[in-house]
Amino acid sequence: ECAAAAKARHFRWEVSNMFWSPDCEEKVVIGINGQFPGPTIRAKAGDTIVVHLKNGLHTEGVVIHWHGIRQIGTPWADGTASISQCAINPEETFTYRFVVDKPGTYFYHGHYGMQRAAGLYGSLIVDVADGDEEPFKYDGEINLLLSDWYHESIYTQMVGLSSNPFRWIGEPQSLLINGRGQFNCSLAAAHTPGAKQCAAAGAAGNRHCAPVILPVLPNKTYRLRVASTTSLASLNLAVGNHKLTVVEADGNYVEPFAVDDIDIYSGDSYSVLLTTDQDTSANYWVSVGVRGRQPRTAPALAVLNYRPNRASRLPAAAPPATPAWDDFARSKAFTYRILGRAGVTPPPPATSDRRIELLNTQNRMGGGHVKWSINNVSMVLPATPYLGSLKMGLRSALPSAARPSDTFGRGYDVTRPPANPNTTVGDNVYVLAHNATVDVVLQNANALARNVSEVHPWHLHGHDFWVLGYGDGAFRGDAGDAAALNLRNPPLRNTAVIFPYGWTAIRFVADNPGVWAFHCHIEPHLHMGMGVIFAEAVDRVSELPKAAVSCGATATALMAGAGGHV
Ligand SMILES: O=C1O[C@H]([C@@H](O)CO)C(O)=C1O
Structure with missing residues (x-):
């Protein structure tokens, strides 16, 4: 049992x-x-x-x-x-x-x-x-937690992001694999013109930044668990000479497919199977590079060490090159191949109870502050956490009186900078009815600068969602795009990307009472307001631990005896 x-x-x-x-x-x-x-x-x-x-x-x-x-x-x-x-x-x-x-x-x-x-x-x-089994077989496992790293502190970064004039954080100094990277040198210097060899890292025995060595035995199949918690960077991972078979995304099984490399956006996780069927006398590079934004960061490298070769024997070949950062056709081809494996719960087939269309724009506030807005409102967070304040009915704890809009209106030109870039701040709280089937269409657009539209991976709390489809340009809802969505075998995920100038449609059932964030997983973008809140059947939430709600207005009300005693 x-x-x-x-x-x-x-x-x-x-x-x-x-x-x-x-x-x-x-x-x-x-x-x-x-x-x-x-x-x-x-x-x-x-x-x-x-x-x-x-x-x-x-x-x-x-x-x-x-x-x-x-x-x-x-x-x-x-x-x-x-x-x-x-x-x-x-x-x-x-x-x-x-x-x-x-x-x-x-x-x-x-x-x-x-x-x-x-x-x-x-x-x-x-x-x-x-007693349960995975629907695929493997002999061993390798865990790769990917991140990016800045030399400037987050405090300096946050001050820049909220300053007027705005100071962007720029590209990361390093990419890290399991928390390790090498700044200003390369493990594969021999193949990288101008780069110096990272002798110091290993020789000085700096345990923090020593190269990641992944020992494997020949002729076995390994499950690589790959997840990205980057602040900004969209990544691509490849292993020299080896194919990767994608089997899991975000804790859900996908229809297996083989590729040379995978794209990983911040907030994504994947399992890929790799079989050690190459020349056993060599080691191979694992290479992680930047995609989606013009890279200024060297790839992170790890060594796939075919035992009993010595780990210190660096691969003779150059690390696999990361595909061109702006080859979005290639990124889309990979992403569109991710489909639910047979047996993955399909979405409710009827039309949704509610469709929320969220336009993503970069805006200005008060002249110089740069913000990201959703349907022209940039999200700010309240002093008193929503779960407590909404359950206790303290509407006064909401930062804005008006509820946000389900549509941004037809006719917005997603191909150009916003005609009116001025934005406001608000709470962006969407109240969802219990058990409603909700479709959300994320619409990307041109940023403030001409001919710029960026990648944004959106992450939902409290749910997995089905990714029903992607498209280029403006979503033409009832004019065709809504009817063409995949209700047959969409993948279940918790993070989905919007490509430049494109849209992504997701569906979930509001069956988990709570207050859930839905936001761009790029850390500075969330900080600049790129998110919304789904308040879902909060009346059905069972009693909250006092430690979770005892601050701000809820603490005051609790002290006064409204909703229990402290
Ligand atoms: O939010 C962002 O701001 C900068 C740029 O648009 C303005 O400096 C950038 O690349 C972002 O992703």
């Missing part, structure tokens, strides 16, 4: 700032229990995870979001500051308790300010429950 085998896994974690050299340059990172990245959580489907999280940052709050875990029945454990809980104060401990109900490749990360970009992240891997 599955239920009997499920167990509670307890963790005691302390978050703190610490000196670390992720790419061989010493900086300050946010670590957990003295580690960067944070400890990997490994569990079985059905287990309960209990994390006692102590905030050891001296002067700021913290929360942790369990990315891809739907938090069915535990919306207060979603780890989103101002949305699902109060930020945990310094020296305080908050207990997250939630069930990991579905096997898959997940991760966790900070969700307060830009703390994710400061290094607050780690892997969360859920195996099938005892």
